[in-house]
Amino acid sequence: MKKLLTTSVALLITGALFLGNKEKDHFTAAITKASAALPLDQIKMPAGFSISVYAEVQGARSMVMSPTGTLFVGTQRPGSVFAVKDTDGDNIADKKWTITTGMNNPNGVAIKNGALYVAEISKVTKFADIDKNLESPGKGEVINDKFPTEWAHGWKYIAFGPDGKLYVPVGSPTNIGIPDDRHAAIFRMNDDGTGLEKFASGIRNSVGFTWHPTTKEMWFTDNGRDQLGDDVPFCELNTAPKAGMNFGFPYFHSGTIKDPQFGGTHEASEFTAPAQNLGAHVAPLGLKFYTGKMFPAQYKDQLFIAEHGSWNRSKKNGYRVSLVKIKDGKAAGYETFASGWLDEAAQRAWGRPVDVLLLADGSMLVSDDVAGVIYRITYKK
Template sequence: MRKLMFALLGLLLAPVILAAPALDKLTLPKGFHIAVYSDAVPNAREMALGAKGTVFVGSNDAGKVYALTDSKGDGHADKVRVIASGLQLPVGVAFKNGDLYISAVSKILVLRDIENHLDNPPSPEVVFDKFPTDTHHGWKFIAFGPDNKLYVPIGAPCNICDKGQAYAKLTRMNADGSGLEDVAYGIRNTVGFTWRPGSGQLWFTDNGRDMMGDDMPSDELNKLSHVGEHFGFPYCHQGDTLDPEFGQGKNCKDYTPPVLKLGAHVASLGLRFYEGKQFPASYKGALFIAEHGSWNRSKKSGYRVMTVRLNGDKVASYEPLIEGFQQDEKAWGRPVDVQPLPDGSLLVSDDLAGAVYRVTYEKP
């Protein structure tokens, strides 16, 4: 019995060795190629691009934030630095005026002038420290909007609950942490938002609740039309389905429906509009969405990167860009975020494989 206990303890304490990304299992449209940008980023989550080309990556690995540099310009990060550690779930990163902002559950931190100090990073400064301390949906995707404000979500601290306007919302603040205000409500947990070039309108993903079966409710792609808009949670899901507990006496018509139902339990996370010139013209202005994949569905869904093409504010198509992160109900990768680069290629982070990939296009 003691031998068994020690053997189990040894397994628990043994270092986790990540399998090499199985890129040969991935499928992309004709002419597209995918390669490893870096496979040394454990639990890679949100990405942000620095002014000098540094790719910053948040994670939920030992509280670390990474900086990736491609000094040779060959499409591979030849240096991976840890620029912060010991933080609480620093999943979100946002770059502004030379500074890197980091989410850490209840706090927003900043690393000043970071690209000039990658080898000797400064200590994080606290910008704001009054967000809820709940870790259930407590890690945060963050981004600066065209109004120069930092947008920060506060996810519901539950699968399904009604906490009024204290949770399940999107907020924004000035870069110095002042002026916190609510932007939108009824958002269970957004782990991805971005602004459409030209209109400056905010678009975001939202994860649907669990425990309503394999096919209900759908994750959502939403757009914000005005400050104070309510997107339904916890009363109405996917724009047309009242919650069995909290929907009593409510009407889905009182809430903003999604632009697109993305599918149940796909775990839609990071998204970005594509404005590059490397991909075919049909991708200009399209949205790329990372779908992390289901955890409690009898048959897996998600585990892919999707393309949403728009005609005005209407969805024209919804189709895969990358598939194959799981085969036969076994996943080796889970996409988290997408980040276009200035050369028109696209980075994709994968927290399961601990990697960042680069997608390129060459005309066949």
């Protein structure tokens, strides 16, 4: 009887330890069978390139990688921020954590000094030592909650610039209109939320920016206004080598198109023209210069852009990853790199690219908030 009791107690203790460990492991599988049916064979790219699913993330939007290899992913309407990681080195994420839920369009994510920064519509929250606290990150510290509260064009892409400051955009709260000083601009602030200042203005809605690897100049996308027709104005790729530049909204679009309602007596020469006009209504979002070594040499320091795709054009446009060729620090061409998320005949899209990010091996990640996945694009001769 005594031996039986001893055995029972041991089993109870072992079971408790097992349950405790299981309860402590808050991660889930980063890939299930949910993405198996995606028609990846429809994606068209140059010869030698291939695409696969790196992770399944509901509503995957902006991405940032920590120095330890944890990928953090923001969302929009799902209201959550996720972390995924390839822990076994097979170039496919295998673990996924939910960092936070119930947030107001936490599209933007950034990393500095081990801390994760998350941007909602009206505030930015900091999660300290995030890689050490994936299981229990807490509620974080709100470092700035003074941004406008309008939902329209209020979701944010954020990133730290070469100057160590956090750059935060605020879009126009309407399709077209005269913005106040708090909208239609890109701002920057210190990493503790202080020192907020306007960096650039005349920007309808930027949801992606990056810096040239050599010149350190900012390049950013801007979504053009609607309701002027299918083919005008163009969405824009802009460059801001210094603070204080004005890119024309709402007076001029695409560098040369005067707004019929607000253009008035303004002249195009008052504003900075786009570095490259993109497709009309293609909704360009995240972008990165290619600095890896996996892709062929002609892609070195060239610019990849995720085009989310049009929403009200009579014939859909975008839904692809485009390539802007850079020569002598200037845009010198614009072409499609990867397409196939849009069924042209049916005019139906099964995926919408949002952001791009490079892995250490030179492969490229692309997030997709409709298919709910993150792809990995590789090259092999």
